Amino acid sequence: MMDEDRIRDIDEANMLKDITSMPDHIREAAEISKKVRLEGPFKSIFSVGMGGSGIAGELLGDLVDRVPVFLCRDYELPKFINKDSLIILNSYSGNTEETLACAKAALKTKANVLVITSGGRLLEMAKKHTWAFVNIPSGLRPRASLGYQLFSILCVLSNSGVVNLSTDIGKAVEALEKGSFKDKAIALAEKMKGRIPLIYSSPQYSSVAVRWKAQLNENAKIHAFANIIPEMNHNEIMGFTKLLAEHYVVFIRDEQDNKRIIERVRITKKIITNCGVDSTELVLKGSSKLSKMITAVHVGDLVSYYLALEYGVDPSVNHLIDEIKRELTK
Known part of the structure; x- marks a missing residue:
């Protein structure tokens, strides 16, 4: 990982502070x-x-x-x-x-x-x-x-x-504060560098996969895609037959997912490995679904941030989105 001076040069608006302040944001949201x-x-x-x-x-x-x-x-x-x-x-x-x-x-x-x-x-x-x-x-x-x-x-x-969800909200804050996410996020960002990320989850966590995809788009300024299992087993899996670029797959899963989905993840991982595509499984941990979701979101936010640093792009700036808004006002 690069030194602190280089990080400050890239992340001028200190997006990392905003990401890691989520527990405080949640507490204040509950208050207001x-x-x-x-x-x-x-x-x-x-x-x-x-x-x-x-x-x-x-x-x-x-x-x-x-x-x-x-x-x-x-x-x-x-x-x-x-x-x-x-x-x-x-x-x-x-x-x-x-x-x-x-x-x-x-x-x-x-x-x-x-x-x-x-x-x-x-x-x-x-x-x-x-x-x-x-x-x-x-x-x-x-x-x-x-x-x-x-x-x-x-x-x-x-x-x-x-x-x-009143008790779950407190547990979600606790999970964010007690969790250790930085090293995992840095390691995953390094694996993703130079590859197109594909994020797969079960239907009950499809929103988490979408958040990962959007954060990779906006923070790291790259294309990324999200889908759900079992749906991708009926179409997208065929895309691994003729790979036009390098990909990296993240499976977001819960041990409480439907047993057939867990089995589908295992089979899908085996198939894409045989096709030469690397992957990581992010197994969700937590005392409630909210805790699992928000910690998984947090990991994705950090991955997108550290991948932005790997590419040397400011994670806060969205020049193309801003350009569309300017054009629409003409």
Whole structure:
């Protein structure tokens, strides 16, 4: 690993501090959202958000099993939203145009609305229309604010009786603080260097695989791809027949996954090894599903960060995303 001076030269905005501050972000999220409650019950939840704000909804969908969670990554809301629905409008900046378009559409529904934001026009709308909201701290890259976004949502849903995760939240913080992740992340980043990462998980952790993929995209500035097992066994596995580039596979799995999925992981790993592709298994540990998910997310965040350093790119800068936003304003 490179020396500290070189790291500071690359990571000018100190993204590492933002990543490793997640336990503090979670604690603060619990504090600022403790008085926010919603009037349920809800028969459906629609999570609206893009990019670093959208991933909170993905993770929420894998955590909540009492109510179906639908993801909205568009300018329009689904037509089947009704008075028994909860719409979660999540935009870290408060100015994401797709989320603002859905916010305007929400006014035409009878659904309940919860806003998670650090400010901007979305916060103004929440106050104007008396929507429930959590005003999280500003100053971070959206993807580095996941602790605030996800746990603000979880705390509000817990306050409102939609989920029962109050003890799990404390365990998740403890798992992050007691875990030793740095060396594992550095070693995995070194193995990934020069290769295209492929992230595979079981369906119950698909959001974790998506987070890994997105962090590798944004922090390390490389292509990466995510899929689930068993689905990839029915199509993507054939791509290992004719490899057009070097790949590195990460299997994210839980010992409590379906036994047939565990067996499929074993077989898939054997096949790709025979095809000349290296891989790593990340076996999830923790006392709750939330703890397992958030520690796996944290490892992925660190891997993407150290891979950015390996490539000599600033993990905080997203020049191409910013270029698209500038072009759209013309």
